Amino acid sequence: MKRAHRHLGLTLGLAAGLATACSGPAPQAPVGDGAPAPGGTVVIGGLGDVMTWNPYLAEDQTTDEILSLVYPSLAVEQVDYHDHPPSFAPGLASRWEHSEDGLELTFFLDPAARWSDGAPVTADDVAFSWRTQVAPEIAWLGSDAKGSILEVAAIGPKTVRFRFDHAYPYQLMDANEGLIIPAHAWGGIPYAAWRDLDWAGRVVSAGPFRKASHRPQQELVLERNPDYWRAGRPYLDRVIWRPMPSQVGLLAQLLTGGIDLVNGLDPADARRVAADPRLRLVSFPDRGYSQVRWNLRRPFLSDRRVRMALAMAIDRQAIIDVVHLGHARPAVGPVLSTMWAFNRALQPVPHDPAAARRLLADAGWADSDGDGSLDRDGDELAFELLTNSENDLRQDICLLIEANLARVGAVARPRFVEWGTLLALESAGDFDAIVSGWIEPTLIDLEPLWHTAPPGEPTLNSVGYSNPEVDRLLEAAAEAATFEQQKPLFDRVQELIVFDQPYAFLAETERLVGVSSRVRGAVFNDASPYFNLEEWHVNVARQD
Amino acid sequence: MARIAIRRLATLVPLVWLVVTLTFLVVKLAPGSYADTLDHPRLTPEAREALRASYGLDRPLGEQYLRWLSAAATGDLGGSYLYKEPVSRVIGRALPPTVLLAGTALLLDLVLGLLLAMTAARRPYGWVDRLTGVLGLGIYGMPSFWIAGLLVLVFALGLGWLPVSHMHSVDAGQLSAQGRLLDLLRHLVLPAASLGLVGAAATARLLRSTLLEARASRFVLAARARGLSRSRILWVHSLRPALLPAITALGLSLPMVVSGSVVIESVFSWPGMGMALWRAAEARDVPLVMGLTLVGAAAVIVGNLVADLLYAVADPRAREER
Numbered sequence: 013m014k015r016a017h018r019h020l021g022l023t024l025g026l027a028a029g030l031a032t033a034c035s036g037p038a039p040q041a042p043v044g045d046g047a048p049a050p051g052g053t054v055v056i057g058g059l060g061d062v063m064t065w066n067p068y069l070a071e072d073q074t075t076d077e078i079l080s081l082v083y084p085s086l087a088v089e090q091v092d093y094h095d096h097p098p099s100f101a102p103g104l105a106s107r108w109e110h111s112e113d114g115l116e117l118t119f120f121l122d123p124a125a126r127w128s129d130g131a132p133v134t135a136d137d138v139a140f141s142w143r144t145q146v147a148p149e150i151a152w153l154g155s156d157a158k159g160s161i162l163e164v165a166a167i168g169p170k171t172v173r174f175r176f177d178h179a180y181p182y183q184l185m186d187a188n189e190g191l192i193i194p195a196h197a198w199g200g201i202p203y204a205a206w207r208d209l210d211w212a213g214r215v216v217s218a219g220p221f222r223k224a225s226h227r228p229q230q231e232l233v234l235e236r237n238p239d240y241w242r243a244g245r246p247y248l249d250r251v252i253w254r255p256m257p258s259q260v261g262l263l264a265q266l267l268t269g270g271i272d273l274v275n276g277l278d279p280a281d282a283r284r285v286a287a288d289p290r291l292r293l294v295s296f297p298d299r300g301y302s303q304v305r306w307n308l309r310r311p312f313l314s315d316r317r318v319r320m321a322l323a324m325a326i327d328r329q330a331i332i333d334v335v336h337l338g339h340a341r342p343a344v345g346p347v348l349s350t351m352w353a354f355n356r357a358l359q360p361v362p363h364d365p366a367a368a369r370r371l372l373a374d375a376g377w378a379d380s381d382g383d384g385s386l387d388r389d390g391d392e393l394a395f396e397l398l399t400n401s402e403n404d405l406r407q408d409i410c411l412l413i414e415a416n417l418a419r420v421g422a423v424a425r426p427r428f429v430e431w432g433t434l435l436a437l438e439s440a441g442d443f444d445a446i447v448s449g450w451i452e453p454t455l456i457d458l459e460p461l462w463h464t465a466p467p468g469e470p471t472l473n474s475v476g477y478s479n480p481e482v483d484r485l486l487e488a489a490a491e492a493a494t495f496e497q498q499k500p501l502f503d504r505v506q507e508l509i510v511f512d513q514p515y516a517f518l519a520e521t522e523r524l525v526g527v528s529s530r531v532r533g534a535v536f537n538d539a540s541p542y543f544n545l546e547e548w549h550v551n552v553a554r555q556d
Numbered sequence: 557m558a559r560i561a562i563r564r565l566a567t568l569v570p571l572v573w574l575v576v577t578l579t580f581l582v583v584k585l586a587p588g589s590y591a592d593t594l595d596h597p598r599l600t601p602e603a604r605e606a607l608r609a610s611y612g613l614d615r616p617l618g619e620q621y622l623r624w625l626s627a628a629a630t631g632d633l634g635g636s637y638l639y640k641e642p643v644s645r646v647i648g649r650a651l652p653p654t655v656l657l658a659g660t661a662l663l664l665d666l667v668l669g670l671l672l673a674m675t676a677a678r679r680p681y682g683w684v685d686r687l688t689g690v691l692g693l694g695i696y697g698m699p700s701f702w703i704a705g706l707l708v709l710v711f712a713l714g715l716g717w718l719p720v721s722h723m724h725s726v727d728a729g730q731l732s733a734q735g736r737l738l739d740l741l742r743h744l745v746l747p748a749a750s751l752g753l754v755g756a757a758a759t760a761r762l763l764r765s766t767l768l769e770a771r772a773s774r775f776v777l778a779a780r781a782r783g784l785s786r787s788r789i790l791w792v793h794s795l796r797p798a799l800l801p802a803i804t805a806l807g808l809s810l811p812m813v814v815s816g817s818v819v820i821e822s823v824f825s826w827p828g829m830g831m832a833l834w835r836a837a838e839a840r841d842v843p844l845v846m847g848l849t850l851v852g853a854a855a856v857i858v859g860n861l862v863a864d865l866l867y868a869v870a871d872p873r874a875r876e877e878r
Contacts (some may be wrong), residue, residue, distance in 0.1 A: 055726055064640040071594050071607070151606045207610075210641060224728075228639065228649065229827045229835075230722060252726055257822045257831060264713060264720040432588025432840060439601075460600065471600030 031364040040545070042533045052550035053250040054531055057262045057271035061229055061255040065211040066198075068144050068152045075538055078253065082217045083191035084133065086119055087184065089454065091537040096352050097495050098454045100184060104133060104192055104218070114179030114493070117187055121170040124241035126523045131196050135166030140195035142174075149203040157189035181495045182455050192218070220246040220546040229255055243554060246546035247533070263526075268292065272528040275541040279337040279405070285526035297350050298451065298523035298538045301343040302331075302409065304397070304516040305438075305446045308476045312393065313444070316512055323361045323373035325420040325518040328414055332519050335408045339524070343517035345510040346458055350520070353456040353499060355506040362516070368420045379421055386421035394423035395444035398437065401428040406447050409518065413447070438474045449521070456498070458505055459486045462514075477514040560868060564861045568854065575853040576628075576846055580621055583842050588612045590637045590840045611637055624846060630878060633850070634843035643847035646832060651851070653723060654828030657747055657821065658813045664752030666806060669759025673798075674790060676760070677767035685764070692757040704750035704823045711746060719743050721825040747824040751817060755809050762805055766798035773797075800871050807863025809865050 027462040046184075060074025066352050067079045085107070087100035125133035142164035145152050163175045174187045194216045201209065215223045220242070221234035233252040236246055254271055263281045265271045267288060277285060277293075286293040304326070306313045313319060328342045342360035347353050377386040377393050386393040398405040398411060410426035417424045424445070429437070437443050450461075463486050464478040465471035482505055489501040511516075525536045528549045535544045591608040608614050612623070627634060633643035672692065676685040695703070712720045719725065719742060728739045770776055771794060779793045814830075821830035829848050836844035 015669070053726075063638060069640060082681065121624075151610050153603045153607070156600060156602070207640070208635070227827070229825070229831060230724070231726070254722060254726070254825075256721060257823045257834060261721050261823070261825055264708060268713060268720055269718065270720060270726075430586075430588075432592045435592045436587035472601060472607055 018032045031544055036071055042535050042544075047402045048247050048533055048547070048549040050244075050247050050549075051249050051251070052247075053252060054248055054273065054548060054550060055252045055254060055271045056273045056275075057254050057256055057257070057265050059256065059262070061253070062226065062232055064213045066206065066209075067193065067221065067438040068094070068150050069206060069211070071153065077542060078129050078232070078234075080191060080219070080540060081221045081251075081545060082215065082219045082223065083193055084125070084169050084218045085188060085191055086138070087188045089185070089408075089539055091543075093351055093352055093454050094377050096183075097181065097456075100188065101486050103188075104138075108184070108400070110183070114183075115176050117174045117176070117183055118142050118167070119172050119174070121172070122241055123170055125218060126239055126241065127194050127197070128222045128237055129194075129197070129217075130239070131194070132169070133192065134169050134195070135172035136199075137192050137195045139164045139166050141190060141192045142201050144193065144203070144488065145190050146527050147203050150206065152190070154189050157186045160186065177491055181492070181498065185455055185555065221251060224250065240299045240546075247549040248545075251545065256463055265480060266526050266528075269528075272531050273534075274526045275523070275536070277524040277526050279335075279524070280338060280525070282339075282524045285524075290529055292529055294525040294527060294536045295339060295522045296525075296537055297348070298521055299348060299350070299454075299457075300449055300451045300521040300523075301348060302406070302447065302518040302521065303343065304413065304518065305411070305443075305448060305475050306514060306516070307441065307445065307474075308393070308478075308514055309441060310444055312388075312391070314373050317371045317375040318377070318393075319513040319516070320361070321368040321375070321420065322417060322422060323513050324364045324368040324371070325422065326416050326518070327363045328360060329363065330416075331409055331412055334412060335405055336519060336521065339522045340519040345506045345517055346462060346515075347502065347506055348452050348520055348527065351454075351456065352495075353502045355503040357503075358506060358510055361510075361513070365416075365420050372420060377421070384418075384421065384424050392423060393421065394425065395449060397424040397426045398434060398443050399426070399428055399447040400434045402431055406449070409447050439470070440475065441474065447518075456502060457490075458502065459490060462486065462509060463503065475514050477509075477512070479508055482508050506534070559818050560864060561861065564857075564864065568857050571857055572850060572853045575658050576850050577621075579849045580624070580842070580846060583837075583840065583845055584617055584856055586840075587804060590842070592840070598819065613839055616874075620842075624843065628846070628850070633847040636836070636841055636844040638839045638841040638844060643843050647829065647847055647851055650827060650829045650832045650848075651847055653826055654817055654821070654830060657744065657751065657826055657828055661752035661817075662749040662806065662809070664748055665755030665759055665809065666802070667765060668752070668756035671751070671804070672756070672760035673763030673767060674795075675795075676764045677771070677790065678786070680768055680771075685746045688760060689764075692760050695757040696761070697754050698754065699705060700750050700754055701819045701823055703753055704746070707750055708823075718746050721823075723825075723827055747820050747826050747860055750823070751813060751820045755813070757806060758809070759802055763798055763802050766801055767794050770794035770798050796870065800867060803863055803870060810859040810863075814852050814856055 058074060060072055062078050063072055063075050064070055065079070067076065070076050070079065082103040086105040087103045090099045090101055102455055104121055106122045108117060108119045110117055119138065121133060121135065121138070127133060142158065142161065144150055145155055146158050160176050160178060161174055162177050165173050165175070167173050168366055176183055197214065197216045212226060217223065217237050220237055220240050222237040224233040224235040228231045234251045236249050254265065256265065259278055259281070262274045262494055263277070263284070266274050267284065269290070282293055285291045306319050308314050332338060332340045332342065341349065343492070344358050345355070345356070345361050370529065372386060372393070376388045378388070379386055381387065397410050399410050401407070407426070407428055414424045414426055434446070438446060460472045462473065462477055462482055464483050465473040465476070485501045485505045489498045489505070492498045492501065523538065527534065531548060532551065533547045533549050534546070535547070537543055548556070589608060590611060591604045591613060594604070594607070612620065635641065636643050636646050639646050658876045672688050679685060699728050706721060711718045723740065723743050726741050728736055730807065731739060767790070776789055776793055779789045783876060817828060817830035819830070820826070821828045822834045825831070833845065834850045836848060
């Protein structure tokens with residue numbers, strides 16, 4: 013199974029909100045203007061903190077994002093996936109080339125790259141990083157990206173070769189997955205001891221910033237890495253993170269000038285940010301979409317006509333207007349409409365309660381006892397609609413859906429449970445319907461969600477969807493050697509899934525960023541909250 | 557008095573064991589585990605299973621409990637899933653901020669409560685007494701997180717006098733020692749007030765009643781007959797007996813301060829045991845929840861012991877009776 017890039021719970025709820033003038037996935041213009049000047053500090057607020065300084069022990073996204081400023085990656089994925097798969101810009105590797113048979117990929121590292129302790133960044137570091145990524149003792153969360161890599165060998169001090177078991181479209185993406193760590197500093201430590209070590213004192217940086225200080229849950233300070241090999245970068249002297257446990261605290265700090273940036277505002281908070289002349293509101297599609305997951309094992313939900321009728325009864329525009337305050341788009345199917353692989357012939361399911369009633373009548377549902385709700389063979393068309401209690405937006409969506417479905421005679425009973433409970437119920441198949449969300453990866457892999465799940469194995473296909481034609485198409489897509497071969501297969505898969513409606517696809521969400529107007533040069537996109545942090549600069553004259 | 561202390565300390569171990577065992581059962585019997593709560597885009601079901609195994613979460617419940625208990629008996633509280641470091645280190649880092657916050661809140665509770673009670677008791681049923689009575693009851697009826705919200709709204713967002721959150725300002729490390737202390741005190745005001753005001757309102761009402769009772773007692777009548785001033789009667793003769801129930805109430809308010817700090821520390825990003833417990837409970841970080849509960853339970857029990865000993869110091873009859 014390929015990477016699922018599941019995005020869990022609360023985070024999506026916070027992101028699934030609003031935006032102002034929203035751009036597509038094409039590169040955004042940097043915020044602010046003025047010539048860059050070195051110096052200054054930016055203070056960033058967030059809900060998370062760095063939990064470990066070893067990227068291969070990280071189990072949360074905040075740690076990954078911040079450590080990507082400290083440890084380098086071979087290449088930098090670009091946000092240009094609308095018309096073609098994402099391209100890559102040079103990172104630690106200044107260039108790379110494929111072998112003629114497509115089985116080898118060779119990276120040429122930047123000759124100037126070195127660690128903050130003065131040691132050069134070498135091909136051995138890349139090979140050591142790969143050994144760590146696939147080490148069973150480490151159990152790195154991203155290790156499935158390395159499943160097709162047979163060997164990573166240093167063929168020169170600055171040249172490293174990846175050998176694959178077959179040629180496929182995502183070789184560069186898979187090779188690039190994971191940060192490069194220092195072999196000379198960490199290579200002598202047995203993997204068995206890694207989980208017991210304090211890594212805070214062992215940080216050696218080759219990124220634009222290095223660790224200055226860290227008081228967990230209070231303040232993390234990164235300072236400019238003077239040994240960074242890109243001349244003149246970064247501009248900022250320091251970046252400070254101030255973790256806070258609640259969104260309310262983040263907004264208060266942003267409004268009072270305590271922090272310069274919050275990435276992921278609630279829709280309701282965004283209005284206050286937009287109204288503040290000292291702040292700017294930026295929005296962009298965040299590759300997230302919300303959906304109702306129907307449990308296809310339930311007899312009444314196994315009927316495609318019922319699922320389609322329920323989908324038609326849901327007013328997506330009301331969800332977008334009321335819950336997301338206009339900052340979302342109707343979702344169409346399992347591939348986001350901003351992606352190159354999206355089947356542009358498809359349209360969102362229309363909101364049509366009359367057609368929904370007809371479909372339900374065709375399926376044998378009628379209000380035989382005159383109580384206002386539909387029934388069949390003595391069973392009422394009623395079910396539990398679950399979501400996680402930490403997510404206010406999803407709870408609002410549940411309430412709207414409850415009202416929508418009541419108009420066609422279906423009874424949805426919203427129930428809000430804690431996130432761990434929701435996951436346990438979902439993985440046990442003990443649910444009727446769940447309002448939830450996914451963040452889609454830029455690597456299009458529909459197999460984990462939509463291929464028939466092998467019995468007894470953990471799966472993301474929690475709804476129990478099974479369509480032999482979809483299975484066959486997904487297996488063919490997995491074997492395809494090029495993106496061009498994959499596209500028609502993906503198009504057909506989307507047609508089938510939209511026809512089957514195992515999910516009611518609700519809304520494609522946007523991310524909202526509140527940023528102080530003194531921060532300039534920042535590009536905000538869904539690749540990373542700190543996509544071009546080395547290019548950020550501040551108006552030093554206004555610096556405290 | 558030594559017997560009281562020994563007897564109470566002897567109950568410490570079984571009580572703490574009971575609390576941590578119940579906590580373990582509650583946390584473990586709730587659906588899901590640490591691996592289930594992770595918010596990571598690369599977390600596939602297979603990775604989740606591998607993670608569960610790496611933390612020993614795939615072992616039987618009884619085995620997990622016995623492993624934790626036997627290690628804890630030797631002082632090893634295990635490693636935090638969330639923070640990737642020993643639980644003892646997380647607690648060691650979180651304990652001083654909580655002691656500072658809870659200590660300040662208790663001091664505020666006692667001092668403000670005492671001052672309000674003394675003021676009210678000087679002129680019973682006068683306008684000051686009525687005003688403090690109404691305000692006190694109003695505050696006592698408010699949950700501490702709501703008071704916190706009000707204080708932030710007025711003093712941080714509205715007036716801009718005090719910081720919204722955290723224990724220090726950005727760059728506090730570059731201030732002088734005096735500047736750092738002042739900065740810390742500024743950050744302490746709102747969380748300590750949020751935590752201490754409710755207790756102060758309760759203490760004020762309790763002390764006022766006992767002071768009024770003391771006023772009617774024979775020894776106060778005798779003091780009046782000797783011509784002592786009203787202030788001397790109040791501060792010297794009435795206060796000591798009136799303090800006895802307040803000492804008991806203060807001991808009883810310890811659990812409220814400990815539990816209240818979970819919410820207040822989270823509201824103000826105060827890096828204490830309450831915030832650590834909040835995050836640990838959210839993440840199902842069982843070793844950390846257990847470690848924090850153990851320390852919290854022990855603190856409450858010891859705190860009540862101290863209150864009992866103070867009671868015995870203040871009232872010789874208590875020593876004799878026990």
